[in-house]
Amino acid sequence: MTDTVFGRMEASVRSLSCASQKPPQGGALDCADCDVRGQSICQALDPDEFEALEKIGRTVSFPSKATVFEQGRDAVHVGNLTSGALRLSKLLPDGRRQVVGFAMPGDFLGLALAKTHMFTADALTPAKICQFSRVGFSELIDEKPRLMRALLEAASHELTLAQDQMVVLGRRTAEEKIAAFLIGMRNRYARIHGASVHVPLPMTRLDIGDYLGLTVETVSRMMTRMAREKTIVIVPDGVRLLDVARLERLAEV
Numbered sequence: 001m002t003d004t005v006f007g008r009m010e011a012s013v014r015s016l017s018c019a020s021q022k023p024p025q026g027g028a029l030d031c032a033d034c035d036v037r038g039q040s041i042c043q044a045l046d047p048d049e050f051e052a053l054e055k056i057g058r059t060v061s062f063p064s065k066a067t068v069f070e071q072g073r074d075a076v077h078v079g080n081l082t083s084g085a086l087r088l089s090k091l092l093p094d095g096r097r098q099v100v101g102f103a104m105p106g107d108f109l110g111l112a113l114a115k116t117h118m119f120t121a122d123a124l125t126p127a128k129i130c131q132f133s134r135v136g137f138s139e140l141i142d143e144k145p146r147l148m149r150a151l152l153e154a155a156s157h158e159l160t161l162a163q164d165q166m167v168v169l170g171r172r173t174a175e176e177k178i179a180a181f182l183i184g185m186r187n188r189y190a191r192i193h194g195a196s197v198h199v200p201l202p203m204t205r206l207d208i209g210d211y212l213g214l215t216v217e218t219v220s221r222m223m224t225r226m227a228r229e230k231t232i233v234i235v236p237d238g239v240r241l242l243d244v245a246r247l248e249r250l251a252e253v
Helices: 013-017 047-056 134-143 145-171 174-193 205-212 216-228 244-251
Strands: 025-028 057-062 067-069 077-083 086-091 097-103 120-123 127-133 198-200 232-235 238-241
Touching: 047 057, 047 127, 047 134, 057 077, 077 134, 097 205, 127 134, 134 145, 145 174, 174 198, 174 205, 174 216, 174 238, 174 244, 205 216, 216 232
Parallel strands: none
Antiparallel strands: 025 057, 057 127, 067 120, 077 127, 086 097, 086 120, 198 238, 232 238
């Protein structure tokens, strides 16, 4: 049994990886109806250039808990996450798991265009991806320099996030880590849906702990304390931020 961040039971990594997988459902790409076109790298293209994307891509749907791709496997495809959320994790040589991030709508999967996947992506919710052949997308980049610039900007943003995460893991207290995580998620949702104090959290406490370098118990204790101090309100699908100023101070935003 699994749950969201506020549930009572946590699934083990092994049980998640062994869950039965259904083949992803695919369909034709329709860029005109894309909800995240303005937030994805595709915004660099002119309207008449989207036909080239549609020729090499398809829309693929994944159910919750499905593995989208696995660390070490051949990277046949790249793509834009258009709906849902993914957990990105890396399996260490000693068998431990490190969550390296969470993909949100508008994020591009496969920025490095590497031949193999450097991490595993699992669907936290039902998810849809505009999926392209890695080879075909590489050829399209050669033809569309603006698309390459958009990829470089996205890569630069990911590098900044990675540097911030290094600081979070190495130099902040548990409370500061949780605050930085909540403010970071708020900012990411704001980019998609506009500013809001409601922050959905589809990931489990185990996921958050693995991402922040904390135990499940510490994540739960910090969340409970923040709720008791009326900094946040815990709701079924996430949290509401009551004292944003305090969270931002803790997160050093």
